[in-house]
Amino acid sequence: MLQKHFLCRSEDLDVGGTGLRFEVQKDGEKRPAFAVRSTAGISAFLNRCGHRDLELDWSPGEFFDLEGRLLICATHGALYDPQTGACKGGPCNGVGLHPLFVTEEGGLVYLTDVNYSLVSNETP
Template sequence: MSEPTQAAIAVRVCAADELGAGGAGRRLNAADASGEAVVFFVRYDGKPFGYLNRCAHVPMELDWVEGQFFESSGLYLMCATHGAIYEPDTGKCVGGPCRGARLRALAVEERDTPEGRAVFWLPDDTLRPA
Protein backbone atom coordinates (compact mmCIF):
# COMPACT_ATOMS: atom_id res chain seq x y z
CA MET A 1 0.00 0.00 0.00
CA SER A 2 1.36 3.43 -0.89
CA GLU A 3 1.89 6.29 1.55
CA PRO A 4 -0.81 9.00 1.52
CA THR A 5 0.18 12.20 -0.23
CA GLN A 6 0.52 15.40 1.78
CA ALA A 7 -2.77 16.55 0.24
CA ALA A 8 -4.61 13.51 1.65
CA ILE A 9 -3.77 14.32 5.27
CA ALA A 10 -6.27 16.57 7.07
CA VAL A 11 -4.75 19.30 9.24
CA ARG A 12 -6.49 20.24 12.49
CA VAL A 13 -6.92 24.03 12.54
CA CYS A 14 -8.65 24.57 15.89
CA ALA A 15 -11.55 23.57 18.10
CA ALA A 16 -14.81 24.45 16.36
CA ASP A 17 -15.87 26.91 19.06
CA GLU A 18 -12.66 28.92 18.57
CA LEU A 19 -14.04 30.30 15.28
CA GLY A 20 -16.86 32.68 16.15
CA ALA A 21 -19.23 33.92 13.43
CA GLY A 22 -17.86 37.15 11.99
CA GLY A 23 -15.08 37.14 14.58
CA ALA A 24 -11.37 36.50 14.70
CA GLY A 25 -9.97 33.94 12.31
CA ARG A 26 -7.12 31.46 12.56
CA ARG A 27 -3.93 31.70 10.51
CA LEU A 28 -1.61 28.84 9.56
CA ASN A 29 1.69 28.89 7.73
CA ALA A 30 1.59 27.16 4.37
CA ALA A 31 3.62 26.71 1.21
CA ASP A 32 2.71 27.02 -2.45
CA ALA A 33 4.60 27.20 -5.74
CA SER A 34 5.84 30.70 -4.89
CA GLY A 35 7.25 29.56 -1.54
CA GLU A 36 5.98 30.66 1.87
CA ALA A 37 2.30 31.48 2.24
CA VAL A 38 -0.32 31.95 4.95
CA VAL A 39 -3.83 30.52 4.96
CA PHE A 40 -6.74 31.57 7.17
CA PHE A 41 -9.98 30.17 8.48
CA VAL A 42 -13.14 32.00 9.57
CA ARG A 43 -16.72 31.13 10.46
CA TYR A 44 -19.66 32.64 8.59
CA ASP A 45 -23.33 31.64 8.63
CA GLY A 46 -22.48 28.75 10.96
CA LYS A 47 -19.87 27.17 8.65
CA PRO A 48 -16.07 27.30 8.56
CA PHE A 49 -14.34 28.64 5.45
CA GLY A 50 -10.67 28.84 4.53
CA TYR A 51 -8.66 30.90 2.05
CA LEU A 52 -5.13 31.69 1.01
CA ASN A 53 -4.31 34.94 2.83
CA ARG A 54 -3.56 36.84 -0.36
CA CYS A 55 -5.73 39.62 -1.78
CA ALA A 56 -6.91 39.06 -5.37
CA HIS A 57 -5.94 42.67 -6.21
CA VAL A 58 -2.34 42.78 -4.98
CA PRO A 59 -0.69 39.78 -3.31
CA MET A 60 -0.84 41.23 0.22
CA GLU A 61 -2.25 39.58 3.34
CA LEU A 62 -5.81 40.62 4.17
CA ASP A 63 -5.90 40.85 7.97
CA TRP A 64 -5.96 44.23 9.68
CA VAL A 65 -4.36 42.86 12.79
CA GLU A 66 -3.28 39.23 12.90
CA GLY A 67 -6.43 37.11 12.67
CA GLN A 68 -8.83 40.01 12.00
CA PHE A 69 -10.34 39.51 8.53
CA PHE A 70 -13.92 40.79 8.86
CA GLU A 71 -14.88 44.43 8.42
CA SER A 72 -16.80 46.07 11.28
CA SER A 73 -20.25 44.61 10.44
CA GLY A 74 -18.90 41.03 10.46
CA LEU A 75 -20.55 40.39 7.08
CA TYR A 76 -17.58 40.70 4.72
CA LEU A 77 -13.89 39.92 4.65
CA MET A 78 -11.86 43.03 3.92
CA CYS A 79 -8.33 43.60 2.68
CA ALA A 80 -6.56 46.00 5.05
CA THR A 81 -4.35 47.39 2.28
CA HIS A 82 -6.74 48.45 -0.50
CA GLY A 83 -10.20 47.88 0.98
CA ALA A 84 -11.32 45.04 -1.30
CA ILE A 85 -14.49 43.44 0.14
CA TYR A 86 -15.06 39.67 -0.17
CA GLU A 87 -18.03 37.42 0.53
CA PRO A 88 -16.88 35.10 3.34
CA ASP A 89 -18.73 32.07 1.97
CA THR A 90 -17.54 32.32 -1.67
CA GLY A 91 -14.38 34.43 -1.56
CA LYS A 92 -15.80 36.56 -4.39
CA CYS A 93 -14.73 40.22 -4.40
CA VAL A 94 -17.90 42.31 -4.35
CA GLY A 95 -16.35 45.73 -3.81
CA GLY A 96 -13.08 47.50 -4.38
CA PRO A 97 -10.31 47.27 -6.95
CA CYS A 98 -10.65 43.55 -7.77
CA ARG A 99 -14.45 43.28 -8.13
CA GLY A 100 -15.38 39.88 -9.58
CA ALA A 101 -12.05 38.19 -8.68
CA ARG A 102 -11.90 35.56 -5.94
CA LEU A 103 -9.77 34.54 -3.03
CA ARG A 104 -8.14 31.12 -3.40
CA ALA A 105 -10.49 28.82 -1.44
CA LEU A 106 -9.39 25.88 0.70
CA ALA A 107 -11.23 22.63 1.40
CA VAL A 108 -12.44 22.85 5.02
CA GLU A 109 -14.64 20.61 7.12
CA GLU A 110 -15.84 20.39 10.67
CA ARG A 111 -15.62 16.97 12.36
CA ASP A 112 -16.30 15.31 15.66
CA THR A 113 -13.10 14.18 17.37
CA PRO A 114 -12.45 12.51 20.74
CA GLU A 115 -11.56 16.00 22.08
CA GLY A 116 -14.76 17.56 20.68
CA ARG A 117 -15.76 19.21 17.42
CA ALA A 118 -12.87 20.65 15.38
CA VAL A 119 -12.16 22.45 12.11
CA PHE A 120 -9.86 20.72 9.60
CA TRP A 121 -8.09 21.89 6.45
CA LEU A 122 -7.80 19.35 3.62
CA PRO A 123 -4.70 20.55 1.72
CA ASP A 124 -4.24 19.93 -1.98
CA ASP A 125 -1.12 19.36 -4.03
CA THR A 126 -0.58 23.07 -4.78
CA LEU A 127 -1.11 24.53 -1.30
CA ARG A 128 0.03 22.59 1.74
CA PRO A 129 1.08 23.11 5.37
CA ALA A 130 4.55 24.60 5.82
Protein backbone atom coordinates in the same frame (compact mmCIF):
# COMPACT_ATOMS: atom_id res chain seq x y z
CA MET B 1 -6.68 8.52 1.61
CA LEU B 2 -7.62 12.09 2.58
CA GLN B 3 -4.97 13.83 4.68
CA LYS B 4 -6.32 15.87 7.57
CA HIS B 5 -4.15 18.56 9.15
CA PHE B 6 -5.49 19.89 12.47
CA LEU B 7 -6.07 23.66 12.46
CA CYS B 8 -8.09 24.50 15.58
CA ARG B 9 -11.10 23.64 17.70
CA SER B 10 -14.47 24.58 16.19
CA GLU B 11 -15.24 26.79 19.19
CA ASP B 12 -12.14 28.90 18.44
CA LEU B 13 -13.86 30.44 15.39
CA ASP B 14 -16.89 32.65 16.05
CA VAL B 15 -19.26 33.89 13.33
CA GLY B 16 -17.80 37.16 12.03
CA GLY B 17 -15.04 37.05 14.65
CA THR B 18 -11.30 36.65 14.74
CA GLY B 19 -9.94 34.21 12.20
CA LEU B 20 -7.12 31.70 12.39
CA ARG B 21 -3.88 32.48 10.58
CA PHE B 22 -1.83 29.55 9.36
CA GLU B 23 0.81 28.73 6.77
CA VAL B 24 0.56 26.20 3.96
CA GLN B 25 3.04 24.87 1.45
CA LYS B 26 2.67 23.91 -2.19
CA ASP B 27 5.53 22.84 -4.45
CA GLY B 28 8.03 23.90 -1.77
CA GLU B 29 6.62 27.44 -1.54
CA LYS B 30 5.20 28.60 1.80
CA ARG B 31 2.08 30.77 1.68
CA PRO B 32 0.06 32.53 4.39
CA ALA B 33 -3.55 31.40 4.80
CA PHE B 34 -6.51 31.88 7.13
CA ALA B 35 -9.77 30.30 8.24
CA VAL B 36 -12.92 32.13 9.38
CA ARG B 37 -16.46 31.27 10.39
CA SER B 38 -19.44 33.00 8.76
CA THR B 39 -23.14 32.23 9.03
CA ALA B 40 -22.54 29.68 6.22
CA GLY B 41 -19.85 27.78 8.15
CA ILE B 42 -16.06 27.62 8.16
CA SER B 43 -14.06 28.66 5.09
CA ALA B 44 -10.34 29.03 4.42
CA PHE B 45 -8.34 30.97 1.86
CA LEU B 46 -4.80 31.93 0.96
CA ASN B 47 -4.11 35.22 2.73
CA ARG B 48 -3.59 37.23 -0.45
CA CYS B 49 -5.81 40.04 -1.70
CA GLY B 50 -7.12 39.64 -5.26
CA HIS B 51 -6.34 43.32 -5.88
CA ARG B 52 -2.71 43.34 -4.73
CA ASP B 53 -0.40 40.65 -3.43
CA LEU B 54 -0.92 41.71 0.20
CA GLU B 55 -2.26 39.97 3.29
CA LEU B 56 -5.83 40.93 4.16
CA ASP B 57 -5.95 41.20 7.95
CA TRP B 58 -5.66 44.65 9.48
CA SER B 59 -4.47 43.12 12.75
CA PRO B 60 -3.46 39.46 13.14
CA GLY B 61 -6.61 37.36 12.60
CA GLU B 62 -8.90 40.34 11.91
CA PHE B 63 -10.38 39.68 8.46
CA PHE B 64 -14.02 40.80 8.74
CA ASP B 65 -15.47 44.26 8.17
CA LEU B 66 -16.94 46.10 11.17
CA GLU B 67 -20.32 44.37 10.74
CA GLY B 68 -18.70 40.91 10.62
CA ARG B 69 -20.38 40.13 7.28
CA LEU B 70 -17.69 40.46 4.61
CA LEU B 71 -13.95 39.87 4.50
CA ILE B 72 -12.05 43.10 3.88
CA CYS B 73 -8.53 43.89 2.73
CA ALA B 74 -7.04 46.30 5.25
CA THR B 75 -4.89 48.05 2.65
CA HIS B 76 -7.37 49.09 -0.07
CA GLY B 77 -10.80 47.98 1.19
CA ALA B 78 -11.51 45.18 -1.28
CA LEU B 79 -14.51 43.15 -0.04
CA TYR B 80 -14.95 39.38 -0.31
CA ASP B 81 -17.69 36.85 0.41
CA PRO B 82 -16.58 34.86 3.49
CA GLN B 83 -18.03 31.60 2.17
CA THR B 84 -16.74 31.64 -1.42
CA GLY B 85 -14.03 34.31 -1.49
CA ALA B 86 -15.77 36.02 -4.43
CA CYS B 87 -15.09 39.74 -4.89
CA LYS B 88 -18.09 41.69 -3.56
CA GLY B 89 -16.83 45.24 -4.04
CA GLY B 90 -13.93 47.63 -3.96
CA PRO B 91 -10.77 47.46 -6.07
CA CYS B 92 -10.65 43.65 -6.46
CA ASN B 93 -12.42 44.03 -9.84
CA GLY B 94 -13.96 40.57 -9.84
CA VAL B 95 -10.81 38.75 -8.69
CA GLY B 96 -11.61 36.61 -5.67
CA LEU B 97 -9.61 34.88 -2.98
CA HIS B 98 -8.05 31.45 -3.52
CA PRO B 99 -10.09 28.95 -1.44
CA LEU B 100 -8.64 26.05 0.54
CA PHE B 101 -10.57 22.93 1.49
CA VAL B 102 -11.32 22.55 5.19
CA THR B 103 -13.46 20.09 7.13
CA GLU B 104 -15.18 20.48 10.47
CA GLU B 105 -15.86 17.26 12.35
CA GLY B 106 -16.10 16.23 15.97
CA GLY B 107 -15.60 19.79 17.18
CA LEU B 108 -12.31 20.17 15.30
CA VAL B 109 -11.31 21.97 12.09
CA TYR B 110 -8.90 20.37 9.61
CA LEU B 111 -7.16 21.47 6.43
CA THR B 112 -8.10 18.79 3.89
CA ASP B 113 -6.82 20.41 0.69
CA VAL B 114 -4.90 17.84 -1.38
CA ASN B 115 -2.83 20.59 -3.04
CA TYR B 116 -1.46 22.11 0.18
CA SER B 117 0.22 20.83 3.31
CA LEU B 118 0.12 22.58 6.68
CA VAL B 119 3.38 24.21 7.76
CA SER B 120 2.22 25.92 10.96
CA ASN B 121 -0.88 27.31 12.60
CA GLU B 122 -1.58 30.00 15.16
CA THR B 123 -4.39 29.49 17.61
CA PRO B 124 -6.74 32.46 18.00
